Amino acid sequence: MIDIYYVEDDENIARIVKEYLEQRSCRVSVFHTIAAAQKAFEGHVPAAALVDWNMPDGRGDSLCRWIRSRWKELPLIFLTVRGDSRDIVSGFENGADDYVVKPFELEVLYSRIRALLRRAGNVPEQYLSCDSVRLDQNRMMVFCGEEEITLSQSEYQLLLLLIRNKGKTVTRERILQQLWDSNGSYVNDNTLTVTMKRLREKLHNPSCIKTIRSFGYRMEDTL
Template identity: 70%
Template sequence: MTDLYYIEDDPDIACTVKEYLEQKGFAVTICATLAQAKHALKMHVPVLVLLDWNMPDGRGDSMCRWIRGGWKELPIMFLTVRGDSSDIVFGFENGADDYVVKPFALEVLYSRILALLRRAGNVSEQYLSCGGFRIDQNRRSVFGSSGEISLSAAEYQLLLYLMENKGKTVTREKILEQVWDVNGNYVNDNTLTVTMKRLRDKLNQPSCLKTVRSVGYRMEDTI
């Protein structure tokens, strides 16, 4: 299924859109507040965000700016209750890719979603998230709650491999094979120990990075 987030505080509208889009093959997660949506995005990045303009804890334009701060290419579609051109222009200025004015026909919304996804592609695949940290694979950048984190090439590859296997315990042998030996660079076991220590220090000893004693490591969501 193709997953998307629908940020909407009206339960009737949200449920109607969710039921329709799920019949079309989408997996829809409804977020009733901006805070809930931010938490969901830190855990997982969908292929698209549907964003209502007026929310109980803020406006859609502020949410759009927040999303763009971490996921620059993630498609965002505003759903605005008014056809006010100033709202629409303001939305685009803050990073929206498209908009639909309420009330809207579900068929129209569906066709606009498909068109936007065709233009954007599956952007969500470039982002990996875990425990409040995220990787932008296209830019080879790592971000935490306080901004971008500078990592060496080995530290980045180690974190990337762990995030690609989020929720799984990976052995030290497998990490050495995939992160170093795959490039034909023989290293000893101490190299992983040192690199892991440096990575943990730069991530401020994150609780999401677990040591599985005598086996290896595991990344898992903790927030």
């Protein structure tokens, strides 16, 4: 199932595109404002995004720029009602990979999506997030909001383990075993407590990291 975000204020066009793509093993989430799309992106990264040029609360190129600043490999197509070269140039300058001019053939749109997906690979697996905390697995980079956070190896591995298991409680025993004991570095329980304390401080004490007393930790979305 290909997960696609479609940012479009025209409900009729959105319905037609959604129905067509969902007949081709896509799961399409439609957002009628840029603000709604941004909120959805913060909680989940899709496999690809379609962005209309004219939106009630802004222009599509500004959303393209916002998306690209966070998810560099995400396949991104913007839709313009005119073949205006200025619109097209602005879209590419702000991070779009391709464009389609309305009215468009649905088969053409789908083929463009498939082509970009083949080139990009599985983007959702690369990017993990929980509230304002984002992790890029390919680059081993961590962000809190707009700020890039520098972590030690043990802090990064702890965050990675928790965010990969978002919504699930991970026991202290499992964390110690996977992050330290499996590498032959036998440490005491206090090492985990100290590492977690430092991780939280660097991430500005996010509410999405929960302590499950006498058991372990859990990451979950709170926004």
